[in-house]
Amino acid sequence: MSADRPAISTSGRGPVRSLWGYTRGIRVVLVGLLALDLAANAAALIQPLAARWVLDQLEAHRSVLGPALMLAGVAAVGLVLVGLSTFLLERTGQHVVRGVRRGLVGRVLHAEVGVVERGAVGDFLSRLGSDTTLLEEDIAGSLVHAAASPLTVVAALVLMATVDQPMFLLVVGMLTVTTVAERWSFRWLSRATEDAQARVAGMLSGLQRALIAFRTVKASGTEDLEDRLIGQEADSAYRAGVRAARARAILEVVAMIAVDVTFLVVLAVGAARVASGDLGLPDLVAFLLYVIFLRDPIETTTVAAAALSAGLAAVKRIEEVRTLPPEPVTTHAGPPRASAGGGPADVRFEGVWFGYRGVPVLRDVTVGMGVGLTVLAGPSGSGKTTILSLIERFADVERGRITLEGRDLRDLDRAELRHRLAYVQQEAPLLGDTIRAAALYGVPDPEHADLGGALRAVALDDWVARLPDGLDTVVGERGVAISGGQRQRLAVARALLRGADVLLLDEATSQLDAVSERTLLDSVAHQARTRTVIAATHRLSVAATADQVVLLANGRVRSIGLHDELIRGDRLYRELASVGGGTGQEAGRDIP
Numbered sequence: 001m002s003a004d005r006p007a008i009s010t011s012g013r014g015p016v017r018s019l020w021g022y023t024r025g026i027r028v029v030l031v032g033l034l035a036l037d038l039a040a041n042a043a044a045l046i047q048p049l050a051a052r053w054v055l056d057q058l059e060a061h062r063s064v065l066g067p068a069l070m071l072a073g074v075a076a077v078g079l080v081l082v083g084l085s086t087f088l089l090e091r092t093g094q095h096v097v098r099g100v101r102r103g104l105v106g107r108v109l110h111a112e113v114g115v116v117e118r119g120a121v122g123d124f125l126s127r128l129g130s131d132t133t134l135l136e137e138d139i140a141g142s143l144v145h146a147a148a149s150p151l152t153v154v155a156a157l158v159l160m161a162t163v164d165q166p167m168f169l170l171v172v173g174m175l176t177v178t179t180v181a182e183r184w185s186f187r188w189l190s191r192a193t194e195d196a197q198a199r200v201a202g203m204l205s206g207l208q209r210a211l212i213a214f215r216t217v218k219a220s221g222t223e224d225l226e227d228r229l230i231g232q233e234a235d236s237a238y239r240a241g242v243r244a245a246r247a248r249a250i251l252e253v254v255a256m257i258a259v260d261v262t263f264l265v266v267l268a269v270g271a272a273r274v275a276s277g278d279l280g281l282p283d284l285v286a287f288l289l290y291v292i293f294l295r296d297p298i299e300t301t302t303v304a305a306a307a308l309s310a311g312l313a314a315v316k317r318i319e320e321v322r323t324l325p326p327e328p329v330t331t332h333a334g335p336p337r338a339s340a341g342g343g344p345a346d347v348r349f350e351g352v353w354f355g356y357r358g359v360p361v362l363r364d365v366t367v368g369m370g371v372g373l374t375v376l377a378g379p380s381g382s383g384k385t386t387i388l389s390l391i392e393r394f395a396d397v398e399r400g401r402i403t404l405e406g407r408d409l410r411d412l413d414r415a416e417l418r419h420r421l422a423y424v425q426q427e428a429p430l431l432g433d434t435i436r437a438a439a440l441y442g443v444p445d446p447e448h449a450d451l452g453g454a455l456r457a458v459a460l461d462d463w464v465a466r467l468p469d470g471l472d473t474v475v476g477e478r479g480v481a482i483s484g485g486q487r488q489r490l491a492v493a494r495a496l497l498r499g500a501d502v503l504l505l506d507e508a509t510s511q512l513d514a515v516s517e518r519t520l521l522d523s524v525a526h527q528a529r530t531r532t533v534i535a536a537t538h539r540l541s542v543a544a545t546a547d548q549v550v551l552l553a554n555g556r557v558r559s560i561g562l563h564d565e566l567i568r569g570d571r572l573y574r575e576l577a578s579v580g581g582g583t584g585q586e587a588g589r590d591i592p
């Protein structure tokens, strides 16, 4: 199969709205956390006033014990509140991210086959991993702080206004200039973060591609080439990361300069006003303490806003996966006619047309496939796998219809349909870490499944018996510890155990030796006595025992008949049988 892989399309919703959407269900908690954060900040806000009280008491030669105790008490309460709110914020962030991650996994697994196959796997992984990690920092660090800290700044400003209005206006002016300057850095930061995340995704996709084809990479001596290509993505991610770090550093420095310059200006202006008698010394000290106090919420606001803009870049990428369309649900699906294992199920294609993104692949295909073995033959690219995919409803036909027992597949619930089918895909990947788990994967009633019988049917029983751990032998997620032929046979065993009415085999014997293939074909033939077995293959040895052979060429049904009939009557088939497989669509065009 071939497939070009365009990037995952962008979603229409703005990232801020999406981020807000993630907090559904915990908004009350967030409000509580905001209150906690504000209480912690309020405790800090009281301190300058308490300090002024201490100074006033000193000036008036009165006892400072009361105000001093209050100062210490407020500081202690403030510290406890800060610790509590930091922990609860982190926990809430983790909670939100868990929900987003689970949602993403569900989305990808329930999306349409075509949509997922067009996206690069590494890209999905990076969105699930590093993008959601950024989001976690974002939620914990910014949502609440970004709301609480500006409020604290406003409260500090209000208190400043009560102390001295001219100096209050001075502080407001300086903060306004700072905010405008910071906006530039935010944009810069957001772009750089988005770029860095996309590069990390590119790096993961590249590595994943190279690891899947690891032996080919080794055999082709292209380790250095792959190293360079993947390394380039890592370099680009580094450069984007540095740009983001620069923007973040500038932001923080701008914020700190603003506070420091404001402090100096307030000190100079305030000292002049104290000298002229317009301002009392305790007022100036309280005012200066407020300016120093501002450093913290301003820094927090800046860091939170920086995390927010970085997080929003991640949200954008997360949303692109979260909005993947799921496989459409058949709302008008009626009750199933028979359950899996319930007997004969014929599949009919009636004038079926289908293509991938506008390029026709199947053209007016009409064929019936009932109980027995149907072999789909034809040159490479003639549409054999596509026929199996359409039966599984990985995609729907464009024109015509496919029926199962007379009912249009589009009228059947997908899950119900797939329950009645068993499919062995070309690469026969194994899911499950042991032989037992791999063979029972997706089997409806694993406790009562005849595992031994299925392994015998595919001639794996002797091999398994010789293994020290038998059925519990670990074969690895991708079955790398076993040979290609054994993997195929295990995949067929799994399909047999599903007890489905229709068995779909895509090149399921391509890696088997003649003896193993014979054994497997006998099992298939046995299955075909009561079931519909449809096998796409280049190995026309399979076709010799078939009840019918459907020869495809250029997406059309060229001939239907028994193997011997086609050998006698079709030159293309004869050629395919003699060379053991087609070499391309050309064969279909050249031979009349």
Ligand SMILES: Nc1ncnc2c1ncn2[C@@H]1O[C@H](COP(=O)(O)OP(=O)(O)OP(=O)(O)O)[C@@H](O)[C@H]1O
Pocket (backbone or CB within 6 Å): 001, 002, 003, 004, 117, 356, 357, 361, 378, 379, 380, 381, 382, 383, 384, 385, 386, 387, 536
């Ligand atoms: N996901 C896809 N996106 C775009 N084109 C595709 C996709 N899958 C298959 N095709 C194209 O459709 C045509 C038929 O492919 P298909 O895999 O059905 O052929 P096949 O007969 O099974 O080939 P083979 O024997 O080589 O496995 C090919 O030209 C292929 O490039």
